[in-house]
Amino acid sequence: xxxxxxxxxxxxxxxxxxxxxxxxxxxxxxxxxxxxxxxxxxxxxxxxxxxxxxxxxxxxxxxxxxxxxxxxxxxxxxxxxxxxxxxxxxxxxxxxxxxxxxxxxxxxxxxxxxxxxxxxxxxxxxxxxxxxxxxxxxxxxxxxxxxxxxxxxxxxxxxxxxxxxxxxxxxxxxxxxxxxxxxxxxxxxxxxxxxxxxxxxxxxxxxxxxxxxxxxxxxxxxxxxxxxxxxxxxxxxxxxxxxxxxxxxxxxxxxxxxxxxxxxxxxxxxxxxxxxxxxxxxxxxxxxxxxxxxxxxxxxxxxxxxxxxxxxxxxxxxxxxxxxxxxxxxxxxxx
Amino acid sequence: xxxxxxxxxxxxxxxxxxxxxxxxxxxxxxxxxxxxxxxxxxxxxxxxxxxxxxxxxxxxxxxxxxxxxxxxxxxxxxxxxxxxxxxxxxxxxxxxxxxxxxxxxxxxxxxxxxxxxxxxxxxxxxxxxxxxxxxxxxxxxxxxxxxxxxxxxxxxxxxxxxxxxxxxxxxxxxxxxxxxxxxxxxxxxxxxxxxxxxxxxxxxxxxxxxxxxxxxxxxxxxxxxxxxxxxxxxxxxxxxxxxxxxxxxxxxxxxxxxxxxxxxxxxxxxxxxxxxxxxxxxxxxxxxxxxxxxxxxxxxxxxxxxxxxxxxxxxxxxxxxxxxxxxxxxxxxxxxxxxxxxxxxxxxxxxxxxxxxxxxxxxxxxxxxxxxxxxxxxxxxxxxxxxxxxxxxxxxxxxxxxxxxxxxxxxxxxxxxxxxx
Numbered sequence: 001x002x003x004x005x006x007x008x009x010x011x012x013x014x015x016x017x018x019x020x021x022x023x024x025x026x027x028x029x030x031x032x033x034x035x036x037x038x039x040x041x042x043x044x045x046x047x048x049x050x051x052x053x054x055x056x057x058x059x060x061x062x063x064x065x066x067x068x069x070x071x072x073x074x075x076x077x078x079x080x081x082x083x084x085x086x087x088x089x090x091x092x093x094x095x096x097x098x099x100x101x102x103x104x105x106x107x108x109x110x111x112x113x114x115x116x117x118x119x120x121x122x123x124x125x126x127x128x129x130x131x132x133x134x135x136x137x138x139x140x141x142x143x144x145x146x147x148x149x150x151x152x153x154x155x156x157x158x159x160x161x162x163x164x165x166x167x168x169x170x171x172x173x174x175x176x177x178x179x180x181x182x183x184x185x186x187x188x189x190x191x192x193x194x195x196x197x198x199x200x201x202x203x204x205x206x207x208x209x210x211x212x213x214x215x216x217x218x219x220x221x222x223x224x225x226x227x228x229x230x231x232x233x234x235x236x237x238x239x240x241x242x243x244x245x246x247x248x249x250x251x252x253x254x255x256x257x258x259x260x261x262x263x264x265x266x267x268x269x270x271x272x273x274x275x276x277x278x279x280x281x282x283x284x285x286x287x288x289x290x291x292x293x294x295x296x297x298x299x300x301x302x303x304x305x306x307x308x309x310x311x312x313x314x315x316x317x318x319x320x321x322x323x324x325x326x327x328x329x330x331x332x333x334x335x
Numbered sequence: 336x337x338x339x340x341x342x343x344x345x346x347x348x349x350x351x352x353x354x355x356x357x358x359x360x361x362x363x364x365x366x367x368x369x370x371x372x373x374x375x376x377x378x379x380x381x382x383x384x385x386x387x388x389x390x391x392x393x394x395x396x397x398x399x400x401x402x403x404x405x406x407x408x409x410x411x412x413x414x415x416x417x418x419x420x421x422x423x424x425x426x427x428x429x430x431x432x433x434x435x436x437x438x439x440x441x442x443x444x445x446x447x448x449x450x451x452x453x454x455x456x457x458x459x460x461x462x463x464x465x466x467x468x469x470x471x472x473x474x475x476x477x478x479x480x481x482x483x484x485x486x487x488x489x490x491x492x493x494x495x496x497x498x499x500x501x502x503x504x505x506x507x508x509x510x511x512x513x514x515x516x517x518x519x520x521x522x523x524x525x526x527x528x529x530x531x532x533x534x535x536x537x538x539x540x541x542x543x544x545x546x547x548x549x550x551x552x553x554x555x556x557x558x559x560x561x562x563x564x565x566x567x568x569x570x571x572x573x574x575x576x577x578x579x580x581x582x583x584x585x586x587x588x589x590x591x592x593x594x595x596x597x598x599x600x601x602x603x604x605x606x607x608x609x610x611x612x613x614x615x616x617x618x619x620x621x622x623x624x625x626x627x628x629x630x631x632x633x634x635x636x637x638x639x640x641x642x643x644x645x646x647x648x649x650x651x652x653x654x655x656x657x658x659x660x661x662x663x664x665x666x667x668x669x670x671x672x673x674x675x676x677x678x679x680x681x682x683x684x685x686x687x688x689x690x691x692x693x694x695x696x697x698x699x700x701x702x703x704x705x706x707x708x709x710x711x712x713x714x715x716x717x718x719x720x721x722x723x724x725x726x727x728x729x730x731x732x733x734x735x736x737x738x739x740x741x742x743x744x745x746x747x748x749x750x751x752x753x754x755x756x
Contacts (some may be wrong), residue, residue, distance in 0.1 A: 104618075106616065132705070234457040234458070
């Protein structure tokens with residue numbers, strides 16, 4: 001779905017912004033579309049699916065229906081996980097939804113402690129937000145649902161329902177907070193405490209898009225890739241529930257949608273770069289990126305990583321420049 | 336720790352400086368380099384005192400000798416933590432500091448640990464290697480002969496072994512672990528309680544392999560001293576770190592502000608303080624074995640203030656001072672200078688409250704306990720003050736018109752996808 005390109009640059013001047021603020025309508029179709037076509041529906045879907053997950057977990061604990069509901073909720077999270085500004089930042093909810101990477105196995109240790117103590121907090125969905133963030137959210141649920149170390153039993157059952165319930169509450173809180181924040185994002189102006197200019201708002205969204213790609217490249221792909229001599233398949237994201245490949249697929253799809261909505265001019269090279277990377281990841285047939293350890297399949301994952309980098313390069317030229325935002329590639333590259 | 340700042344997003348308008356600037360940027364940078372040199376030299380002096388105490392402990396183990404070594408370690412941290420502000424913005428320091436202050440560590444690599452520690456992890460195959468108990472072992476497919484525990488062995492074969500950052504074999508925290516041992520008190524009061532007999536000889540030896548433990552402690556301490564000697568030289572007249580800072584006025588000033596902002600924000604407020612509160616995990620303490628975390632935080636913050644005010648009080652009481660960054664900012668915008676000074680003072684006050692409570696018995700790990708609102712308030716008061724001062728540091732960057740460098744972020748403070756590694 002492409003929208004009518006709107007030249008943004010001439011409107012960035014502070015005077016024009018002030019004038020438009022005074023007369024009411026928001027500037028920048030790009031930002032409006034980002035909010036109504038991406039951010040708000042994405043958050044609504046995440047709230048809905050985590051609520052369904054909470055209901056299922058309460059009824060069924062750790063069975064296949066809960067696993068299915070967990071996947072649906074995680075899918076929805078991938079639609080918005082790159083939106084790390086606004087309510088999620090202000091309410092400090094990010095890590096309690098998804099605490100990963102977790103190199104010190106904080107999640108496993110925190111859950112093991114709760115289980116060993118049969119900590120009564122597992123019965124209290126409301127108070128659960130007090131516990132270590134490592135024992136909250138999607139990655140805690142993954143452990144409870146897929147790690148054999150957490151064999152089923154009444155305590156783990158109650159804990160699973162509570163973690164799912166608390167996650168649904170968090171997702172609901174986030175979805176409820178977005179409409180007000182969207183007003184700020186789509187109405188920049190001198191009286192706007194967060195976005196005094198259109199450029200500030202555009203930069204915020206662009207940064208989210210850019211860093212979302214960065215996270216796919218460096219973390220979701222880079223961690224399991226490790227080095228050629230020392231690949232790290234154990235570090236793939238959500239490998240217990242076999243979502244590593246799927247998460248990259250869904251993340252790129254969501255970022256592609258965001259780029260389309262944000263772009264104020266046609267961005268054919270960016271679109272082509274997205275298409276190439278999305279095609280490759282969908283054809284990998286390697287759910288947990290086990291292929292990083294095999295030279296024959298490793299090169300495909302390395303190529304995917306390069307293609308994500310290509311998206312960033314094209315995007316900086318086609319979208320970043322039009323928005324008056326530049327990104328310094330050299331400083332980010334190399335790690 | 337792998338840290339890299341990111342120069343990005345937007346260009347800062349170059350503010351025209353007054354034609355006849357009174358404050359010379361080069362003088363400001365000279366003060367900055369002088370303070371760095373004094374801070375690292377003090378770190379070296381106090382590390383040599385630690386080295387002497389360690390030698391005494393190994394030669395004649397006793398409870399008193401262990402206590403003396405611990406005391407020397409605590410004193411050595413005071414000047415070192417004040418130098419941490421030099422780490423960000425100075426590549427030469429950042430590349431080096433992982434050897435001396437890497438954290439957090441999987442201490443089971445080095446010595447025995449409690450059963451609750453667990454063994455190897457998905458992330459780190461060697462998290463429980465226990466070099467002290469094993470003279471030979473295989474590491475990343477390679478046979479390692481650790482019969483003689485030498486600084487070279489620690490530095491080359493063991494540190495960041497298998498490319499895992501938490502395999503910390505050297506530096507202050509490795510020494511800290513060898514002196515204090517694991518803190519098994521959770522969020523209760525109390526630090527690590529390694530018995531002095533872990534260094535005793537013959538039948539008195541506890542924990543096994545006391546000779547090798549002593550050899551490890553000696554090697555790690557000697558390496559710390561030689562590493563500090565090296566960095567002190569880098570900041571001396573003619574040293575590379577000094578030359579690099581002095582090479583370009585604007586880049587040098589930018590490095591100063593980057594160091595202040597990155598340490599305040601992402602590293603200290605985020606990774607070291609807020610994340611610990613969010614995890615309720617005493618292992619997230621920066622000095623988790625010795626329970627000296629409050630001092631690490633306090634002296635980190637003081638180091639930021641030293642850089643801005645252009646003054647540092649040495650361990651012997653000498654004051655090193657000169658033309659300050661503060662005076663340079665004041666010349667351009669007195670309001671921002673006043674604001675930033677006030678915020679730096681506010682941070683020190685918050686840090687002092689935390690430190691005072693900790694010294695009176697409300698230790699940092701108790702503050703981290705789940706649901707402990709008073710502890711959380713003490714820590715978050717300091718976190719908020721650090722975040723607040725970062726905003727003023729950013730304004731100072733803009734006012735001076737030096738290159739905008741984004742400060743180090745933290746996934747506990749902001750976008751986890753924007754943690755620039």
